[in-house]
Amino acid sequence: MEIWQFFMQNWHKTLELAWQHAWVVSISVIIAMATGVPIGIWITFNDKAAESILYVAGIIMTIPSIALFGIMIPFLSIFGHGIGTVPAIVALVLYSQLPIIRNTYAAIKSVDPNIIDAGIGMGMTRWQVLFKVQLPMALSVIFAGLRVAVVMSIGIGAIAAYIGAGGLGRFIFMGINQTYGAMIKSGAIAVSLMAIAVDILFGYIENRLVSKGLRS
Amino acid sequence: MIKFEKVTKIYPGSQAAAVNDIDLEVAEGEICVLIGSSGCGKTTLMRMVNRLISTTSGAIYIDGKNIMNLDVIELRRSIGYVIQQIGLFPHMTVSDNIATVPRLLRWDKRRIQARVDELLCLVQLEPAVFRHRYPRELSGGQAQRIGVARAMATDPPVMLMDEPFGAIDPINREVLQDEFLSIQEKIRKTIVFVTHDIHEAIKMGNKIALLNAGRLVQHGTPEALLTSPANQFVKDFVGADRALKRLDLLKVQDAMLKNPVHCHDFDQAEVISRLMQEKGLNYLLVCDSQERLLGYVNFRDIVDYSGNVGARIKPMTLTVRPNSNLKDALSKMLSYDIGIVVAVDDDNKLVGILNTMTLASVVGQTYDEQGGRWGKITAGGKIL
Numbered sequence: 001m002e003i004w005q006f007f008m009q010n011w012h013k014t015l016e017l018a019w020q021h022a023w024v025v026s027i028s029v030i031i032a033m034a035t036g037v038p039i040g041i042w043i044t045f046n047d048k049a050a051e052s053i054l055y056v057a058g059i060i061m062t063i064p065s066i067a068l069f070g071i072m073i074p075f076l077s078i079f080g081h082g083i084g085t086v087p088a089i090v091a092l093v094l095y096s097q098l099p100i101i102r103n104t105y106a107a108i109k110s111v112d113p114n115i116i117d118a119g120i121g122m123g124m125t126r127w128q129v130l131f132k133v134q135l136p137m138a139l140s141v142i143f144a145g146l147r148v149a150v151v152m153s154i155g156i157g158a159i160a161a162y163i164g165a166g167g168l169g170r171f172i173f174m175g176i177n178q179t180y181g182a183m184i185k186s187g188a189i190a191v192s193l194m195a196i197a198v199d200i201l202f203g204y205i206e207n208r209l210v211s212k213g214l215r216s
Numbered sequence: 217m218i219k220f221e222k223v224t225k226i227y228p229g230s231q232a233a234a235v236n237d238i239d240l241e242v243a244e245g246e247i248c249v250l251i252g253s254s255g256c257g258k259t260t261l262m263r264m265v266n267r268l269i270s271t272t273s274g275a276i277y278i279d280g281k282n283i284m285n286l287d288v289i290e291l292r293r294s295i296g297y298v299i300q301q302i303g304l305f306p307h308m309t310v311s312d313n314i315a316t317v318p319r320l321l322r323w324d325k326r327r328i329q330a331r332v333d334e335l336l337c338l339v340q341l342e343p344a345v346f347r348h349r350y351p352r353e354l355s356g357g358q359a360q361r362i363g364v365a366r367a368m369a370t371d372p373p374v375m376l377m378d379e380p381f382g383a384i385d386p387i388n389r390e391v392l393q394d395e396f397l398s399i400q401e402k403i404r405k406t407i408v409f410v411t412h413d414i415h416e417a418i419k420m421g422n423k424i425a426l427l428n429a430g431r432l433v434q435h436g437t438p439e440a441l442l443t444s445p446a447n448q449f450v451k452d453f454v455g456a457d458r459a460l461k462r463l464d465l466l467k468v469q470d471a472m473l474k475n476p477v478h479c480h481d482f483d484q485a486e487v488i489s490r491l492m493q494e495k496g497l498n499y500l501l502v503c504d505s506q507e508r509l510l511g512y513v514n515f516r517d518i519v520d521y522s523g524n525v526g527a528r529i530k531p532m533t534l535t536v537r538p539n540s541n542l543k544d545a546l547s548k549m550l551s552y553d554i555g556i557v558v559a560v561d562d563d564n565k566l567v568g569i570l571n572t573m574t575l576a577s578v579v580g581q582t583y584d585e586q587g588g589r590w591g592k593i594t595a596g597g598k599i600l
Contacts (some may be wrong), residue, residue, distance in 0.1 A: 120302030
């Protein structure tokens with residue numbers, strides 16, 4: 001009940017923070033997608049690179065988010081962006097790499113070699129095989145990676161409030177400082193709702209994009 | 217049409233040649249079956265034709281042109297390719313699958329659409345029903361038909377087929393093989409066909425090339441492989457029952473006795489029974505005035521009967537067509553436990569009979585091309 005009251009009194013502030021949150025996460029995921037998918041595709045051609053890149057991306061995932069924010073402060077301070085939105089975006093992009101790269105790589109690798117053989121045998125170029133056969137067939141697994149990345153980014157994005165990136169995490173941290181339970185819960189619920197909504201949205205987009213022939 | 221010249225393939229890191237110094241020629245419009253046990257190099261040899269595998273030495277010519285001098289992408293687009301697991305693209309509809317190569321060649325939409333429908337009709341699938349289906353909505357046999365249609369999309373003169381019927385159950389396989397052969401009657405492609413099934417090879421091949429450990433052991437017609445195997449390996453491969461396998465190659469009309477003895481329904485029973493007694497016959501076929509088969513009479517039934525034979529006819533439960541193969545005829549004889557089977561044409565006219573003796577003489581290796589031994593059986597001739 002008190003949460004509802006808090007929302008009613010602070011809906012304006014809630015929307016503002018939600019917007020900030022969504023913006024930071026969106027930018028991060030777009031960048032992560034624009035880098036992760038091509039990297040994932042590239043390492044399917046290069047097994048050695050695949051091993052080391054997946055290894056590095058795996059290590060980044062294991063760094064606690066607070067620590068990663070902390071580590072980046074001295075580096076990004078050089079460019080005058082030690083705290084705020086920029087380090088938050090950089091961190092989220094780094095975290096998102098593993099699910100996106102790994103899923104892209106695994107999805108393309110798992111396409112039945114017989115089907116690729118058929119494509120090459122019929123006279124497709126390497127690129128045509130990639131764009132007409134492998135990627136369309138890999139789409140749903142690549143999407144699954146994106147969904148994980150987005151949902152995870154929304155969660156970690158809450159912590160980015162700690163380094164001044166704003167977002168719904170502000171409610172949580174301010175609530176903790178002021179021992180204001182309703183504020184903490186409101187922030188947490190808002191973050192969860194956003195994550196669920198985006199997950200559903202992505203599910204819908206995936207359904208539209210992935211070929212009906214691939215549904216089981 | 218396709219010529220292999222001293223073709224050798226040694227895979228990197230391997231001592232033995234997968235394909236060893238093979239010379240082979242496939243004539244235009246012919247199905248050449250490459251056969252052998254797994255690892256004999258048959259698939260490797262086939263995949264070298266569209267350069268999915270490179271040759272280590274030797275050359276392959278299509279229509280007199282060395283394939284190494286052709287653009288590899290264009291070469292592949294000009295060769296129909298059907299693979300073992302069919303390899304349909306699961307994310308594309310039937311229509312898109314068939315249109316793969318035409319699209320790569322940038323045909324215009326209307327032409328592609330028309331060609332897709334034409335091909336669907338050719339493989340006996342209703343275009344309106346199947347055009348928009350996805351591969352997962354097809355049965356194995358239907359998917360296989362689409363695979364063949366896709367390979368024929370641009371009407372390539374040469375087709376490569378790698379165990380195209382391998383994943384199909386035996387009953388449907390027979391049907392698809394027959395269908396494909398009747399399509400081939402019309403389209404007359406030059407086909408390299410890989411299989412490990414000798415039965416399929418005999419049925420599908422105009423020529424069979426038997427490979428062992430990368431070497432060509434024997435190349436010839438199915439008939440030649442069965443009747444004059446080059447060595448013990450070929451004998452073993454075609455099997456101890458190779459004499460029986462010849463039954464697949466032969467038609468009823470090749471073995472039947474033409475103009476068999478028979479009488480007519482309007483004949484007098486007394487006359488017929490006397491003739492049967494003279495010739496020592498227990499049974500006699502009966503036809504009507506148009507020589508259409510009505511059935512047969514039993515000597516016991518007419519011996520004390522006066523009247524027309526027609527009243528004592530027993531129906532013939534089993535007949536075969538002159539163009540059905542001998543194996544089917546024999547298996548019918550065995551399953552009905554009868555020593556004779558009658559061949560009638562489409563109008564039910566009596567054209568011949570087969571019995572175990574004629575079959576044995578055809579199957580037997582020493583069988584006389586001139587049909588000398590059949591003469592004894594036909595010696596009675598047409599008695600009426």
